[in-house]
Amino acid sequence: MQKITTFLWYEDQAEEAARFYISLFDDSRIVSVQRYGEAGPGVPGTVMVVEFELAGQRFLALNGGPVYTFNEAMSLSVDCASQEEVDRLWAALTADGGEPGPCGWLKDRYGVSWQIVPSRLTEMLADPDQEKAQRAMAAMLGMRKIEIPALEAAFAGR
Incomplete structure (x- = not known):
């Protein structure tokens, strides 16, 4: 145990x-x-x-x-390998009364807070090139569900 x-x-x-x-x-x-x-x-x-x-x-x-009751002071963070996994979990956890939140956060129908985080975001934010990392951070801050293609574009400066 x-x-x-x-x-x-x-x-x-x-x-x-x-x-x-x-x-x-x-x-x-x-x-x-x-x-x-x-x-x-x-x-x-x-x-x-x-x-x-x-x-x-x-x-x-x-x-x-x-x-x-639950609040955002405690959340379950899920490391997602792909956009498909992000999309699947986001859809399931926000269904039937769940609530999307900012920056990859959501509340499920039971009130539990989750962070649905693609591994790629973590990699970008840890990049030694702080200009790239900060562009990815700025893009993420404008999102609800995290979208890897938009993060990649911001990271690359496009």
């Missing part, structure tokens, strides 16, 4: 969210589902905690009620 695990608090959609997330990433699965018992505090038999893996990374999702 990994030493540190991300713990996500949902009102009552932990299992639904976990099943949605595992449908998006290879090497993902539900590990276990724990249910509330007679001791509560939830309704006996309902889902309490879902343990799941996304791309091999372990998460816990709790149905804890409406006490806490």
Whole structure:
């Protein structure tokens, strides 16, 4: 078991969210589902905690009620190998009530913030030629979903 695990608090959609997330990433699965018992505090038999893996990374999702909600102070960042992967994840995560945000950020239908980041952007921003890197940064700052061709054009000075 990994030493540190991300713990996500949902009102009552932990299992639904976990099943949605595992449908998006290879090497993902539900590990276990724990249910509330007679001791509560939830309704006996309902889902309490879902343990799941996304791309091999372990998460816990709790149905804890409406006490806490997600905000952008915590986000899940996804390193994407291609524009196709960016497009696929962006479409899936913003569907059915998700919200696009600036600079590759979005909120999914459950309120969880995600950063959908192409690897190529990271490479451009780390380039030793700071003029190129800053052109890529300026282009990215004007985007919602990150578009690699537009980044490449800005990086090249076109």
